[in-house]
Amino acid sequence: MPPPRPTSINVSVVAPFYNERDNLEELIHATRAAMDSQNQTWEFLLVDDGSTDGGGQLVTNLCYNDPRTRLVSLARRAGQSGALWAGLQECRGSVVVTLDADLQNPPGEIPRLVQTLLDNSVELVAGVRAKRRDSLARRLASRIANAIRRAALGDPFTDSGCSLRAYRREVLRGIPCFSSMHRFLPILAVWNGAQAMQIEVEHSPRQHGISKYSALRGRAATGAFDLLGMLWLSRRWVRSPTARREKAPETTNRPPSKDPNVLAQLIGADARLRNPT
Numbered sequence: 225m226p227p228p229r230p231t232s233i234n235v236s237v238v239a240p241f242y243n244e245r246d247n248l249e250e251l252i253h254a255t256r257a258a259m260d261s262q263n264q265t266w267e268f269l270l271v272d273d274g275s276t277d278g279g280g281q282l283v284t285n286l287c288y289n290d291p292r293t294r295l296v297s298l299a300r301r302a303g304q305s306g307a308l309w310a311g312l313q314e315c316r317g318s319v320v321v322t323l324d325a326d327l328q329n330p331p332g333e334i335p336r337l338v339q340t341l342l343d344n345s346v347e348l349v350a351g352v353r354a355k356r357r358d359s360l361a362r363r364l365a366s367r368i369a370n371a372i373r374r375a376a377l378g379d380p381f382t383d384s385g386c387s388l389r390a391y392r393r394e395v396l397r398g399i400p401c402f403s404s405m406h407r408f409l410p411i412l413a414v415w416n417g418a419q420a421m422q423i424e425v426e427h428s429p430r431q432h433g434i435s436k437y438s439a440l441r442g443r444a445a446t447g448a449f450d451l452l453g454m455l456w457l458s459r460r461w462v463r464s465p466t467a468r469r470e471k472a473p474e475t476t477n478r479p480p481s482k483d484p485n486v487l488a489q490l491i492g493a494d495a496r497l498r499n500p501t
Contacts, residue, residue, distance in 0.1 A: 233318070234265045234319060235259065235318075236269060236319070236393075237255055239270050239311075239324065240325065242273040242275055243276060243279065244325045245282055248270070248282055249282070251331065252268070252270075252283070252293060256292075258332050258333075258334045266317065267292050267293070267315065269294050271297075272307075273304070273306070273307035274300055274302075280295060298310060305402065308405070319338055320396060321389070322389050329351070329425070344421060347418035347420065348389065348391050348410060349422070350420060350422045351386045352425065353385075353425060369447050372451065381410045381420075383422075388425050391413060396413060399412050
């Protein structure tokens with residue numbers, strides 16, 4: 225008998241995918257195993273961003289007997305940000321975990337992110353890939369892009385390309401959907417009232433399929449345009465007085481995390497991020 229669909233959800237896991245058919249079965253099994261190891265009610269939303277390789281049907285076949293795992297199919301391709309945003313609108317958990325479907329973000333890291341979030345009373349835990357399994361060119365391009373982004377926005381997150389993150393759902397409310405939103409989602413959550421921390425996570429080499437990222441030159445041009453848009457948005461973002469949870473502990477009084485992989489704690493209290501000029 226398949227497990228019943230829970231009436232209330234503690235953790236929602238959201239993974240957009242586009243033509244990742246060869247990775248989906250392992251992704252589903254690994255995510256189920258990770259979540260079943262925890263004393264949490266959960267759901268797993270896989271968002272099909274207009275795949276043409278039969279991935280959506282495969283997910284349907286694999287999940288027909290497990291109502292905790294759901295397929296969200298988009299009518300047309302929306303890109304990674306659009307697909308992620310669609311999944312965020314559908315999820316019901318009080319904690320939301322995001323990850324890529326290419327298995328370079330190991331689902332086995334999900335419980336540690338969630339536990340770190342709960343133990344430290346923060347609203348966001350962002351993963352930082354400890355040992356990136358990408359080409360040298362991609363690592364260098366990512367390092368340069370991260371440095372420019374952090375300098376321009378006062379963004380404290382060191383790895384915008386790591387999709388493995390855990391959020392409290394309330395800090396995602398009201399965040400607009402736009403192209404490349406997925407890369408800026410942590411800083412947008414901070415602007416929305418989140419206090420955050422970062423921890424190192426594992427990173428795996430891609431085993432199946434091909435990367436969906438464009439050539440580095442095209443990505444650089446797109447990244448520059450996105451950064452201009454974020455600079456505009458940072459100066460016009462309206463801070464919601466109700467975004468924060470009531471009676472949240474003060475930043476300076478929180479004890480340090482017991483996790484030795486914690487890189488930076490409680491970075492969301494940075495006044496420069498909350499009130500950019």
